[in-house]
Amino acid sequence: MTERKPPGVPFESWVEKEIRDAQGRGDFDRLPGAGRPLPDDTTYDELWWVKRKMAREGLSALLPPTLALRKEAEDALTAAYAAPSEPAVRRIIAEINTKILDMMLKPPPGPPLGLKRYDVEEVVREWRQRRGGRAAAE
Template sequence: MTERKPPGVSFETWVDRQIREAEARGEFADLPGAGKPMPGVTDTPYDELWWIKRKMAREGLSVLPPTLALRKEAEDALAAASVAPSERVVRRIVEDINVKIREVMFKPPPGPPLGLKPYDVDEIVREWRERRTG
């Protein structure tokens, strides 16, 4: 659509005409999903921001402030360490998350405070060993 809105014609009228003409040409016929409800609209309970949340998920964006996202990542790291197959993997998981925690401690991003300190790797490995032998 390269046609410009003519001067003196309201924008709404011009747009309505463009849509009506495109529809008459059949440009809206056989579109994927035609006649079907939009995915997410029928989800219960209804969330008016469903499409924004779905788009953000597809794009890999987070709605959490960085510090809260890191708290979640730290929880996930501890859970992963608790079921890791070897001590070497436990140490790697905890050391990797500690690097991120230290980075936020020294260069805090905007948002709520992190409220975490680096984990004691040896303590987590000791707990991992106890679960494996217990």
């Protein structure tokens, strides 16, 4: 453990003396990463240490359930618009609507959900328009 800076000694010269003493004791020998170049990451991220810790611990970025459902609803709507048939659109929207209703009926942890169930007929109508009116009821 280092001692306190003595009064009257300039801070910079005291720090440099402490570094020289540590080098003399060999405190900097065999440090992890010694002799390897620094990572060439030029982008700055305030949460770099959190992301590195999560990667080291094998964790993924977890969202609160309400935010995860918002993302899932957005993805479901995109999938519905790209669906090959009207029954597929109805199935996708019915599944996400069930999840939205479940989240609406129980108090959600985290931020408010801020979603309402999709109108299946409106989504089907939009799906038909996007397909150019050639809707196949398969």
